[in-house]
Amino acid sequence: MEWTPxxxxxxxxxxxxxxxxxxxxxxxxxxxxxxFAVDQIEARRRLRSxxxxxxxxxDLIMGGRVPAEQCSSEMTARYKRSIMLPDARSLCDMTGGMxxxxxxxxxNLDLAVYTECQPHLCAAARHNFSVLSAKYVxxxxxxxxxxGISTELPIPDVDxxxxxxxxxxxxxxxxxxxxxxxxxxxxWQDDLLAHxxxxxxxVSPMADISRxxxxxxxxxxxxxxxxxxxxxxxxxLQCPDGSPSAHDAGYSIHCLDFYPxxxxxxxxxxxADEAPAGKIRADSIATGLGAWFYEPDVSIMKAQGFDxxxxxxxxxxxxxxxHYFTSSMxxxxxxxxxxxxxxxxxxxxxxxxSLRARIPQANIAVRNFPLSAxxxxxRTGIRDGGDVYLFGATLEAVGPVLIRCHxxxxx
Numbered sequence: 001m002e003w004t005p006x007x008x009x010x011x012x013x014x015x016x017x018x019x020x021x022x023x024x025x026x027x028x029x030x031x032x033x034x035x036f037a038v039d040q041i042e043a044r045r046r047l048r049s050x051x052x053x054x055x056x057x058x059d060l061i062m063g064g065r066v067p068a069e070q071c072s073s074e075m076t077a078r079y080k081r082s083i084m085l086p087d088a089r090s091l092c093d094m095t096g097g098m099x100x101x102x103x104x105x106x107x108n109l110d111l112a113v114y115t116e117c118q119p120h121l122c123a124a125a126r127h128n129f130s131v132l133s134a135k136y137v138x139x140x141x142x143x144x145x146x147x148g149i150s151t152e153l154p155i156p157d158v159d160x161x162x163x164x165x166x167x168x169x170x171x172x173x174x175x176x177x178x179x180x181x182x183x184x185x186x187x188w189q190d191d192l193l194a195h196x197x198x199x200x201x202x203v204s205p206m207a208d209i210s211r212x213x214x215x216x217x218x219x220x221x222x223x224x225x226x227x228x229x230x231x232x233x234x235x236x237l238q239c240p241d242g243s244p245s246a247h248d249a250g251y252s253i254h255c256l257d258f259y260p261x262x263x264x265x266x267x268x269x270x271x272a273d274e275a276p277a278g279k280i281r282a283d284s285i286a287t288g289l290g291a292w293f294y295e296p297d298v299s300i301m302k303a304q305g306f307d308x309x310x311x312x313x314x315x316x317x318x319x320x321x322x323h324y325f326t327s328s329m330x331x332x333x334x335x336x337x338x339x340x341x342x343x344x345x346x347x348x349x350x351x352x353x354s355l356r357a358r359i360p361q362a363n364i365a366v367r368n369f370p371l372s373a374x375x376x377x378x379r380t381g382i383r384d385g386g387d388v389y390l391f392g393a394t395l396e397a398v399g400p401v402l403i404r405c406h407x408x409x410x411x
Contacts, residue, residue: 003061003127007032011040012058043068050074051100059131061124063098071097072164072202075258076225076233077104080162083223083237085198088159091141092196094150094183095164099125101202103132105162109141113158115150122147151183155195163192164202176206178215186215189238193218199238205231209253209303212236219251222270224299226257231302253308255299255335264297266335268308291341293391293405294325294334295365309335322367322393330408339389339405347392347400356381359388359404366392370400 010032014022019038026034043062048055050073054062062068072080077100084091089110093102096116102125106112114129116122126145133140146153155161165181167174178201179186185201192199203212213219216238223235250271257264294315296306306323309315313334315325325334326341345351347370361383364373369392371379376392391403 002033007037008058011037011044015041015044017041039064047071054100057131057135060128063121063124067098067121071100072233073227074100074104075227077101079225079256079258080200080235081105081107083221083235084160084200088198090156090158091160091162092156092158093162094155094192095162095166096125096145097121097164099128101162101164103129105160106141106143108139111144111158112141113144113146113156115146115148115153117147117149119147151188155191157195159196160198160200161192161196162200162202167204174204174206176204176208178203178207178212189216193238193240197239197241199240201236201238203234203236205234205302207234209234213251221252221254222303223254223256224303226255226297226299226302228259229257229298231298234302253303253305255297255303255305257297257299264299264335266297266300266305266308266312268305268312292327292330292408293339293341293403294327294331295337295339295391296323296325297336300335318393319368319395322369322395324367324391324393324403338408340408341403341405343404345402345404346398347402351402352379355402359390361386362388362390362404364390364392368394370394 010029014037019041022038022041023034026032040062042065044055046065046068047062051071053074054060063071080101081104084105090112091102091106091109092113092115093105094115096102096114098121099114102112102114114125116125122145129143129145133143163183163185165178165183165185167176167181181203189199209222212234213222213236216236218238218240219236220239221237223233223237224231225233225235250269253268253270255266296309300309301323306317309325310317313331314329315327315331315334318324318326330338332338359382363385364377364382366373366376371392377384382390387406389405389407391405392400393403394400
């Protein structure tokens with residue numbers, strides 16, 4: 001990798017070009033390392049909306065297409081800084097990657113240690129941190145870049161250690177189990193906790209939260225981070241000053257979904273021995289004015305925070321297995337999508353036959369229902385989109401039903 005003003009300008013000039021054609025025309029640009037330039041162009045394209053601050057700086061070297069896909073977004077990286085210990089003065093990132101999390105988490109610290117085993121990412125990180133430190137003048141930390149396998153290097157004594165273990169196997173398959181990732185945080189956690197006051201681990205958004213927490217010690221908080229309705233990250237916070245078995249003692253779960261106009265937030269405590277909320281479930285739905293339907297945010301769905309919703313809001317669950325909610329009075333601050341109910345229909349062949357004529361276009365979603373959303377759309381011939389929302393669910397005392405709604409909030 002040789003970063004020169006010439007290659008930087010070439011990348012800027014050809015950001016919108018067909019990269020396959022650029023590779024074929026490499027002979028026309030003998031002074032340009034075309035494979036490297038193409039890799040940079042494709043990485044930048046992936047980061048345009050994900051990492052706008054870095055995309056806007058032409059002198060930054062992107063780690064490549066794969067690191068660009070796997071790195072955190074600017075929004076979630078900034079948020080990680082806010083959940084660090086408030087008095088933290090030092091950080092060590094044991095799995096540096098492109099350095100996105102490291103850069104934003106290191107703001108206003110005294111010392112920040114970046115660790116990465118891939119030489120080209122370390123070279124890019126040294127260059128990028130220098131560029132960013134010069135551009136964003138302020139309290140920049142003393143940055144150390146360490147090249148090597150993190151489990152074979154000394155663990156520095158710092159306030160916060162951060163890890164984002166690799167979640168792909170040797171054949172490229174995705175890995176969800178925390179102990180199967182590299183490095184294995186479960187096996188390594190005691191050594192790490194002995195050198196910090198807070199350990200933050202990013203795990204797969206597909207990981208089972210309860211199963212993951214049960215394998216870790218001193219868990220204080222779990223963060224479920226989504227962006228525009230898509231679950232992106234799970235963060236597990238461990239503090240060695242906490243109880244030896246936080247899974248038994250309890251921990252806090254924080255659900256956030258970042259939208260351009262606002263952030264949906266819902267926070268609740270988790271205890272293994274906590275009794276169910278015990279709210280009366282709705283066996284049928286009153287339709288018309290004053291009948292409201294709620295779909296919890298995706299972060300809350302991931303965190304299984306349904307009992308917490310029942311405790312926090314005056315709502316009922318339609319059924320324990322579908323996790324849709326209803327109320328007789330509107331709840332404007334419910335953390336999710338809010339609808340007004342227009343009609344409840346029994347799920348039957350005659351209902352399906354008449355639906356297309358009555359509802360030619362609708363947004364369809366189902367949970368615990370005999371048909372998938374795609375199968376229901378095929379059976380009815382209803383086109384996707386529009387202002388009508390059609391939900392399928394199975395109610396214990398009624399059976400499968402279809403609920404026609406229109407949306408109230410703008411998310």
